[in-house]
Amino acid sequence: MKKLWILISREYAQVVKKKSFLIGIILTPLLMIGLTVLPALLATKxxxxxxxxxxxxxxxxxxxxxxxxxxxxxxxxxxxxxxxxxxxxxxxxxxxxxxxxxxxxxxxxxxxxxxxxxxxxxxxxxxxxxxxxxxxxxxxxxxxxxxxxxxxxxxxxxxxxxxxxxxxxxxxxxxRRIDLRQEAPGGKERDFMTMYMGGIIFVMIIFMTVIGYGQILMRSVIEEKNSRVIEVMVSSVSSFQLMAGKIIGLGLASLTQVAVWIIIGLGIYSYRGALNVSADISSVIFNPVLIVFFVLFLIIGYILYSTLFALIGSLCNTDKEAQNYIFPITMSLILPMILAMYIIQEPDSAVSTTLSLIPFFTPTMMILRLNVISPESFSLGNPIIVQAIIGVILTTVTTVLVIWLAARIFRIGILMYGKRPTLPEIIKWVRY
Amino acid sequence: MQEYLRLEKIRKVYDSKVAVDDLSLSVPKGSIYGILGPNGAGKTTTIRMIMDIIAPDAGSVLVNGHHPDGNFRNRVGYLPEERGLYKKMTLIEVVTFLAEIKGCTRQEAHGRIDGWLEKMSLREYKNRKVEELSKGMQQKLQFITTLIHQPELIILDELFSGLDPLNIELIKDIILDEKRRGTTILFSTHVMEQAEKLCDFICLINHGQKVLDGRLSDIKAKFGKNSAQIEMDGDTSFVKEITDIEGVTEFPNYIELKLAKNANSHEILKKIADRVNIRRFQLMEPSLYDIFIEVARSGATYSVENREVNQ
CATH class of the missing domain: 3.40.190 (D-Maltodextrin-Binding Protein; domain 2)
Incomplete structure (x- = not known):
């Protein structure tokens, strides 16, 4: 455990010390607001x-x-x-x-x-x-x-x-025609754009954390392979400790980033009058049920996907090679954003429910649905709460399986240089 | 001499290729032990199994007679053939980090680092990043990280590859110091001449199998002085008719004679001296290289008994 902690601290320090970390903390939310939220906010303002x-x-x-x-x-x-x-x-x-x-x-x-x-x-x-x-x-x-x-x-x-x-x-x-006032059950004013934006903010945070830190993780594995530091590392710690140290260390760095974003968000919220930002979005986001599930899905989603990134890193020798493998991962994270419009309009449809229970989609799609349905309490009488809990369980089980599989491939992959292994070879490694 | 490390019939098969084939060997405590063999003979796989980086398919690794516990790794210093360090970290950071994951405390590591940097003349680079160092300096730094936690077993895989002659001398001295402190040193190389200079014991492996092992001096004695070089004037054709000479190889300036077992070199010298004028007559010790070629060709397996080890 002490070794794991040393590994975690190194990974954390290496990321947080970099200038790019600070820039990312400030620039990413600005970029996100600038690209998606702000135009829509201004348009509906x-x-x-x-x-x-x-x-x-x-x-x-x-x-x-x-x-x-x-x-x-x-x-x-x-x-x-x-x-x-x-x-x-x-x-x-x-x-x-x-x-x-x-x-x-x-x-x-x-x-x-x-x-x-x-x-x-x-x-x-x-x-x-x-x-x-x-x-x-x-x-x-x-x-x-x-x-x-x-x-x-x-x-x-x-x-x-x-x-x-x-x-x-x-x-x-x-x-005479009227301007329709839209309210959520409970009397909060909310319109379609607000729901859409609220959901997109959650999905974007998960997406950027997973893709951003997943790729940092993958590059760090590839770099350790290329520089052959990995040889010394595996003689000091087990390959599982090495993988876990990276995932947890970078995970903590990403949580630091999200925490800073939340603080910035709270700051904007408390000055919303002066900044002229519609209060609707904040009232949607600051729902305790939503926050609890968001944090859960962010963490599980991060572990699930970053384990896959670690696995890919262990199989590849260059970033370029890795890009081919990343594609399906990126797709499974982008799909929820493409489907966001539909899910927000039909959060209870069979298609939305089914998609949100597929482990690789659960973290993003379930959050979209929770955001629209906006349950007020954790009461199990509400089907969305039951589904969200099932989602947490299924995703956790999948993550454990993926970790098991990845660990078996990782320990051999990191010591293989040169030729990229074929699928039958990888399957053989799992059985070693 | 007490036994430190023992491999019992360890075996590793990759797909259909047998990388290490029922290899057994015994490394005495405090010795310099060389695992020798051509590239692809299974040296690195053997080393990885010793350090439990990969698990053997069969057989076992014993340290001081026991299966090593989880802390065994902390007591090993490993210098891999392929070297590299974290380029973005400073010297002090990387040494401290690698010492800590070997179970040292930060204080212990910091206490030792200055002495090492001094010895390796890297002191002024203490707070520089690894990537700013030259390749030779990075090699020295990597050597420090191998020893900083004061291991009881040092494993050096192709130690001298890529080292310049000055650093080779420096590192050789440090290895001998470590040996004097009682550290066991496992040395793997495909360059036989290096092993000949450093090792007390050797194990020759080829195709994953042991072909020869034992104390270096015993091995040399067993294979004996079975050849002689002669420089002489005049016709040399009569030499091959002399009894006890099994073969003659002519070179421009001298001829090399292959002597029969138990040949009396004194008699042979006398017979030649009667006929021609000899300028040089030298009995040759077989090099490890010659021994390896001979053994590998014959396909036999030799084990030179060593009474001290096999009590």
């Missing part, structure tokens, strides 16, 4: 302060005024209106010069950030549906709100123009 809007009305049938009135229903948490129409310019559609001048003026206002966006309501908008939103950045939420309000107004105009004798207001009232 509701306005944080009143957005000023201008309207160019080429139609001259009071669509602008009606719109300005209609969007007053949207309020900020502070009670101030979300949108404010600062100007309605009525322009003769025949006068293209005046239109160009107006557009130029409003464009420069947007550039100076005095204006968020402006609408151009085309001639005969009710018949042609020609309405344009000009904006520097585009928010899905704002877009869909404007779309709904404008559709209602234009529908009203069409009704007016038709010869049907109806009470237009009451028809509009009857046909």
């Amino acid at each position: 509701k306005p944080a302060k009143t957005e000023h809007i201008a309207i160019i009305d080429l139609d001259n049938q009071r669509v602008g005024e009606k719109f300005a009135e209609a969007i007053k229903i949207y309020k900020l948490p502070s009670g101030n209106p979300s949108y404010e129409v600062s100007e309605i310019m009525k322009i003769n559609p025949a006068d293209s010069q005046e239109l160009a001048a107006a557009r130029q003026k409003l464009d420069s206002l947007i550039m100076n950030q005095d204006l968020k966006s402006y609408l151009i309501i085309g001639k005969n908008a009710a018949l042609t549906d020609s309405v344009t939103l000009v904006s520097k950045s585009f928010s899905i939420t704002t877009g869909s709100r404007f779309e709904k309000r404008l559709s209602d107004i234009l529908s009203g105009q069409r009704l007016e123009k038709s010869n049907i004798n109806l009470q237009i207001d009451s028809v509009l009232y009857l046909a």
Whole structure:
């Protein structure tokens, strides 16, 4: 045990001392947020302060005024209106010069950030549906709100123009469309994008830890083979200790990294007001049931996959050779991300349930399902809890088997240089 | 002399190839014991089985008469044929680490390291990374890591390959110091001349089988001085008719005679001196190389009895 501890400390120190570790700690979450979470967050973000809007009305049938009135229903948490129409310019559609001048003026206002966006309501908008939103950045939420309000107004105009004798207001009232508010059981506000992002954050952390540290582990085995340090190592410790030391040492380094990320995440969470980040995601993530299973799956998943990486390292002489073997591992980790959209929409379907119980997929897919279903307690009455526990057991059993198999191949593989062994040879090693 | 290490009919088969074939040998305590044989004879496999890196298919390894326990590895210093250290670690880190996994405490390792670095003139590199050292320095460093934990058995696989002559002398001296302290040294090589200079005992193996073992001096005595070189003037054709001469090999400047067993070299010298003028007459000791060739060709197995070992 003392030797194992010495091996673990060396592996840990070798990784943590490197500059790349520090860079990875800071850069990876930034990259992750930058690539996946942030664009979606911004796109679905509701306005944080009143957005000023201008309207160019080429139609001259009071669509602008009606719109300005209609969007007053949207309020900020502070009670101030979300949108404010600062100007309605009525322009003769025949006068293209005046239109160009107006557009130029409003464009420069947007550039100076005095204006968020402006609408151009085309001639005969009710018949042609020609309405344009000009904006520097585009928010899905704002877009869909404007779309709904404008559709209602234009529908009203069409009704007016038709010869049907109806009470237009009451028809509009009857046909009115709503903005759906999405809530999880228990009353937490949550929409599809939030669930998707929450799940993706978990899967990304598992994915990056496993792939990142798995490859570090594999390279370190290949390097020890190439430099022949392995010869001295196996004369001092057993090959199993060597493998375990690497897996645990690098595992602790990866946990250090995840811990730092969580601290950064908590920091962002506590300053969420100032940073303007939607609180929804945090409320999804900070669910104790989810956290417990996440930590379990992260650890089991890491051990399962890093053992495979150690095995591959022991069979190969160069990184290049190893790339062929890595492919199936990478695929089995990427597949859950490809299927994430489906699993989030159908977390209880037979396909989702089955996939999430296949040991190599369990760590990522079960977390996706848990994130959507979001159980409030560990009650066994909830099928997802039972399934998650079965998942933990199956994955653990698989991991133990993989460790057993890998240890038998590893002890011979690390002393084989040159030719890459064939599959029948590897099978023979298992039986030695 | 007390026996330290004993191999009893150890055997290792890879696929269909027999790497080590029922090999038995006995290494006396405090001796320098050479395992000799051509490349691929099974030397490294034998060494790996001694250190329990791989398990023998049959047979057993006994240390001081017992099956070695889990701590045996801590008492062995192993210098592999293929050498290498952690390149990104500093000298002090790598020596301390390798000492610690051999069961030394950090204090013990730190206490010994300066003396070693001094001896190997590596002192000024103490805090440098291994990759900054020249190849020769890395070899010396690796030798330090082999001995830092004061092993009772040192296993040196092809020790001199890749070492420059100055370092060979330095390391030879250290090995002799270790022997004086009572350390047993197991030495494997395919270069017979090296073994001849260093070893007290040898075991010749070929195709995984022992062909010859025993005390080096006994082996040489057994194979005897069975050839002679003569430099002389005049016609040499008469020599092959002399009784007790079994063969003549002519070289440009001298001829080599193969003598029969129990030949009287004095009589032979006299008979030749009667006919021609002799400038040099020398009885040759067979080199280990010659012995190996002779034994390997004959296919027989010799064991030169050593009364002290086989009590």
